[in-house]
Amino acid sequence: MANSTAKDDSATETDSRTRRGSVSDIESNTNCDGVVLPPPPSADLSRFEEGEKVLANHKGRFYEAKVLEIAYKDNEWNYYVHYPGWNKSWDEWIGHDCVLKHTEENIEKLGIKQEVKSAMAWKVSKMKPRCPSVARGRKRKQDSVDAVVSSTEENMVPTDNLLTLNIPKALRKQLTDDCEFVTQMQKLVELPRSPNVDEILKNYADCKLKKHGRVSDSVEEILKGLRCYFDKALPVKLLYNNERKQYEEIVAGGVSPSTVYGAEHLLRLFVKLPELLIRVTMAEETLKELQDEFVDILRFLRNNQSTLFVSTYKAVEEVEKKDI
Secondary structure, three states, X not given: OOOOOOOOOOHHHOOHHHXXXXXXXXXOXXXXXXXXXXXXXXXXXXXXXXXXXXXXXXXXXXXXXXXXXXXXXXXXXXXXXXXXOOOHHHOEEEEHHHEEEOOHHHHHHHHHHHOOOOHHHHHHHHOOOOOOOOOOOOOOOOOOHHHHHHHHHHOOOOOOOOOOOOOOHHHHHHHHHHXXXXXXXXXXXXXXXXXOHHHHHHHHHHHHHHHHOOXXXXXXXXXXXXXXXXXXXXXXXOOOHHHHHHHHHHOOOOOOHHHOOOHHHHHHHHHHHHHHOOOOOOOHHHHHHHXXXXXXXXXXXXXXHHHHOOOOOEEHHXXXXXXX
């Protein structure tokens, strides 16, 4: 299921012709020799009903699913399920031993709760951002935050589910200053940063825990996904040319960028998120949940701006001398 296939909750819109074809293969009561077999038992005897919400095992992980159809083959019930939040192309037939009742007991049982993922959160953590090649010597055209934003908009394609993030004014100025320091004054953020991205996201989760008494599974997965996007997008989307040498010297041997870089580069990610997520078509409800969480993180960055962002950038020579 690790795929960037677009989300679609319209299970009822699944191509009925395709599904009926699959059912006919399963429900056939005639064997290969043409011998007519006894009719299948009544669907009333099945453990699950059409339309029922269940927990389905897909490649070793349990996901919330909805039973669309029931069929009987080889002396066992089979279920055609749809995974809410996933494109209809993931709909599949599974055996009775791959389905559990959607109960709190089953969710808690044997740690299954840790395996049940919301489609939106899991998809965010597993999606690979588009990584077009970046020529090492090519001059970046982002001389200000406005240029950054406009370049993002130019690369977008029309979509009904467009993620829109309004960067707070204070953070927009932070982006502008960051760009000027790096591209015009030839200065760099001294690395490693403290707090780093991992620590910032953990602090954000701690604040939510303190405020609400808990951090939902979906929020935890969104934070994991954000960290994943940061690590993958940093070298291809979030660096200016004169930062690349520093990156190559600091991030090596399997080191995660999220343990080295801080709020300055994390903020750049939020400018690029609409572009990175442009290929992920989401249901309106899921998109809103994701967008609301990103807005909340931006609010956290703004409220803690004085402690999360550096106040002084270092000259390239100073940074390189320290690294030596």
